[in-house]
Amino acid sequence: MPLDIGVLVSGRGSNLEAILDSIAHGRITGARVSVVVSSASGVRAVDVARRFGVDTVVLDAASLRLSRQEYDDLLAEQLARKGISQSDGLVVLAGFDRILGAGFVNKFAGRLINVHPALLPSFKGLHAQRQAVEYGVKVSGCTVHFVVADVDAGPIILQKAVEVKDDDDEESLSERILRAEHEALPQAIQMFATGRLKVNGRRVVVA
Ligand code: GAR
Numbered sequence: 001m002p003l004d005i006g007v008l009v010s011g012r013g014s015n016l017e018a019i020l021d022s023i024a025h026g027r028i029t030g031a032r033v034s035v036v037v038s039s040a041s042g043v044r045a046v047d048v049a050r051r052f053g054v055d056t057v058v059l060d061a062a063s064l065r066l067s068r069q070e071y072d073d074l075l076a077e078q079l080a081r082k083g084i085s086q087s088d089g090l091v092v093l094a095g096f097d098r099i100l101g102a103g104f105v106n107k108f109a110g111r112l113i114n115v116h117p118a119l120l121p122s123f124k125g126l127h128a129q130r131q132a133v134e135y136g137v138k139v140s141g142c143t144v145h146f147v148v149a150d151v152d153a154g155p156i157i158l159q160k161a162v163e164v165k166d167d168d169d170e171e172s173l174s175e176r177i178l179r180a181e182h183e184a185l186p187q188a189i190q191m192f193a194t195g196r197l198k199v200n201g202r203r204v205v206v207a
Pocket of ligand 1: 010011045096116125128
């Protein structure tokens with residue numbers, strides 16, 4: 001049985017597209033995206049999922065007006081329908097703009113990964129690329145990591161560095177980092193799908 005992946009999105013969906021494209025071209029094997037859950041309606045990510053024939057669920061946070069716990073429970077229910085649970089499958093945050101509660105995160109511990117547009121632990125949180133430009137770092141990049149209850153603090157699976165050029169602004173740096181994300185996230189998923197990731201405390205060892 002292939003690994004069932006649930007991808008959580010909120011907007012543009014270019015990382016989702018990179019994942020689906022990697023599956024279509026055999027760069028990710030033994031896995032399929034079984035569901036895409038979007039926290040917003042009318043976003044490009046949902047169109048991307050449909051174009052690839054993937055089932056989509058929109059849990060529009062703005063109109064549902066649920067507590068964090070209620071929202072997370074609904075999310076877990078939708079994933080469970082596709083065989084993604086605390087003991088099976090993988091949940092990928094690909095530009096998902098909601099903070100998940102500790103209950104959800106702990107339930108999916110070791111099966112929940114995120115891509116962040118900076119070299120963690122630098123520039124956690126929002127506008128990571130802007131933070132990097134404003135700080136004046138010469139190198140930034142992206143990080144794929146397991147998710148823990150503390151935001152952007154989980155064990156790191158892989159990172160890719162990119163140069164920060166003297167004339168970069170937030171937009172140009174974001175574009176360069178995004179290209180790195182499109183390589184890093186599918187690579188991390190392939191490592192997970194083939195059982196190569198072992199978490200040892202804070203360290204992830206790739207077998
Ligand atoms: C990506 O740059 C991703 O790293 C970032 O949102 C963007 C989503 O783009 N995520 C975060 O900042 C999470 N902290 P996409 O919708 O085109 O994949």
